[in-house]
Amino acid sequence: xxxxxxxxxxxxxxxxxxxxxxxxxxxxxxxxxxxxxxxxxxxxxxxxxxxxxxxxxxxxxxxxxxxxxxxxxxxxxxxxxxxxxxxxxxxxxxxxxxxxxxxxxxxxxxxxxxxxxxxxxxxxxxxxxxxxxxxxxxxxxxxxxxxxxxxxxxxxxxxxxxxxxxxxxxxxxxxxxxxxxxxxxxxxxxxxxxxxxxxxxxxxxxxxxxxxxxxxxxxxxxxxxxxxxxxxxxxxxxxxxxxxxxxxxxxxxxxxxxxxxxxxxxxxxxxxxxxxxxxxxxxxxxxxxxxxxxxxxxxxxxxxxxxxxxxxxxxxxxxxxxxx
Amino acid sequence: xxxxxxxxxxxxxxxxxxxxxxxxxxxxxxxxxxxxxxxxxxxxxxxxxxxxxxxxxxxxxxxxxxxxxxxxxxxxxxxxxxxxxxxxxxxxxxxxxxxxxxxxxxxxxxxxxxxxxxxxxxxxxxxxxxxxxxxxxxxxxxxxxxxxxxxxxxxxxxxxxxxxxxxx
Numbered sequence: 001x002x003x004x005x006x007x008x009x010x011x012x013x014x015x016x017x018x019x020x021x022x023x024x025x026x027x028x029x030x031x032x033x034x035x036x037x038x039x040x041x042x043x044x045x046x047x048x049x050x051x052x053x054x055x056x057x058x059x060x061x062x063x064x065x066x067x068x069x070x071x072x073x074x075x076x077x078x079x080x081x082x083x084x085x086x087x088x089x090x091x092x093x094x095x096x097x098x099x100x101x102x103x104x105x106x107x108x109x110x111x112x113x114x115x116x117x118x119x120x121x122x123x124x125x126x127x128x129x130x131x132x133x134x135x136x137x138x139x140x141x142x143x144x145x146x147x148x149x150x151x152x153x154x155x156x157x158x159x160x161x162x163x164x165x166x167x168x169x170x171x172x173x174x175x176x177x178x179x180x181x182x183x184x185x186x187x188x189x190x191x192x193x194x195x196x197x198x199x200x201x202x203x204x205x206x207x208x209x210x211x212x213x214x215x216x217x218x219x220x221x222x223x224x225x226x227x228x229x230x231x232x233x234x235x236x237x238x239x240x241x242x243x244x245x246x247x248x249x250x251x252x253x254x255x256x257x258x259x260x261x262x263x264x265x266x267x268x269x270x271x272x273x274x275x276x277x278x279x280x281x282x283x284x285x286x287x288x289x290x291x292x293x294x295x296x297x298x299x300x301x302x303x304x305x306x307x308x309x310x311x312x313x314x315x316x317x318x319x320x321x322x323x324x
Numbered sequence: 325x326x327x328x329x330x331x332x333x334x335x336x337x338x339x340x341x342x343x344x345x346x347x348x349x350x351x352x353x354x355x356x357x358x359x360x361x362x363x364x365x366x367x368x369x370x371x372x373x374x375x376x377x378x379x380x381x382x383x384x385x386x387x388x389x390x391x392x393x394x395x396x397x398x399x400x401x402x403x404x405x406x407x408x409x410x411x412x413x414x415x416x417x418x419x420x421x422x423x424x425x426x427x428x429x430x431x432x433x434x435x436x437x438x439x440x441x442x443x444x445x446x447x448x449x450x451x452x453x454x455x456x457x458x459x460x461x462x463x464x465x466x467x468x469x470x471x472x473x474x475x476x477x478x479x480x481x482x483x484x485x486x487x488x489x490x491x492x
Contacts, residue, residue, distance in 0.1 A: 003341075005342075008388075032365050035364065046389050048389055075444070081453050088452050089452065097379060097466055097469050098379050098380050099366060099384075099469065102384065230465075231447065231464070
């Protein structure tokens with residue numbers, strides 16, 4: 001690991017006034033990357049003692065989740081378990097008990113891809129070293145994204161939590177270098193990898209202070225994850241979905257997918273295809289076609305096209321009770 | 325960087341490079357070598373300790389970030405003359421072969437039972453809101469962050485199940 005200066009923040013302004021520092025909270029991803037020298041910050045600002053650990057109701061009936069709420073505390077929160085079940089399930093489907101006890105809400109949103117070429121400093125990677133090329137394009141790309149990719153990067157976003165939050169319509173509260181706060185919808189937080197090193201709209205010196213969820217919505221919701229082993233593995237494909245059916249017709253649909261995109265993937269066209277229609281296997285198949293219409297698979301991850309289709313269809317059947 | 329770590333109830337003052345992981349601080353600075361270094365990347369669980377009662381991977385944590393925190397290692401759970409219930413049951417059920425992952429398994433399992441007691445659901449719980457039963461599937465899922473290369477898993481599950489039954 002390269003040497004760094006360590007600063008312990010005692011106020012948010014210690015972070016926002018140190019724009020050249022890299023933020024560390026749980027550290028479960030950053031320290032891993034620092035050991036491999038994939039990330040080599042000169043300065044670390046430790047935010048783990050900041051007062052950002054509360055889960056509180058919002059005025060409009062939603063939930064405000066402090067950026068330092070751990071993944072395990074969030075998954076175990078009774079309001080989340082009752083009203084935002086897909087989020088609790090997504091968190092419990094990710095990582096291990098030890099990691100969830102350390103990993104934070106803000107850190108989970110900002111975790112980096114597990115692309116092998118990003119992790120291996122002997123390999124080209126446009127995300128780690130802009131302009132060096134992409135080893136995954138013609139290399140081992142089984143983990144990689146089929147949606148939202150560019151000719152520079154096909155890395156997939158690894159988070160389960162963020163997929164559920166994308167489906168729930170979460171917003172990110174960000175404190176800036178001037179001390180003022182801004183709110184960014186999660187749907188506008190991540191960037192398509194035209195410059196793969198820039199993954200989000202977050203600027204230097206900005207601090208994620210909370211994630212807010214809108215008031216609980218009607219319908220059934222769930223998180224379904226498909227992976228190589230039953231526990232402690234990243235998604236090959238996952239779906240967070242909420243479907244409301246009234247008088248035989250789908251009245252609301254919210255769907256986001258993990259494991260297949262450069263970011264937690266939400267395609268409004270998939271939802272629009274469902275709303276107003278009677279739930280059926282044929283309808284779900286059509287929605288799944290829309291989901292993968294723009295897929296750009298490589299040799300190693302071509303299986304994700306049918307896998308994403310099937311995962312979506314199975315999730316929709318589960319939520320609506322459609323048998324065949 | 326000067327840091328005070330409270331380990332197994334005793335304060336230790338430490339002056340180490342900020343890069344020092346909590347794992348290396350315990351093993352190399354405080355000579356508490358019960359906590360093991362396996363992968364050093366948070367994947368195997370051999371380094372599991374408890375911080376303020378919660379299990380974590382000590383390899384993925386900087387010692388300087390835990391100034392003033394209460395840390396419990398395998399040495400704090402029991403010793404050869406006075407084993408904890410979990411330690412006793414690992415011996416009884418032969419929950420190991422080489423033993424390298426065992427301190428991490430025992431720390432993890434001890435804290436896991438507290439999580440279970442607090443009503444935390446898991447990925448295999450039938451309901452997110454009802455209190456789950458500690459089935460073998462629940463134990464396996466909740467312990468998936470601890471790898472045993474000797475594959476003593478069935479006996480590890482037996483040891484954990486018996487400890488949980490004794491406590492309830």
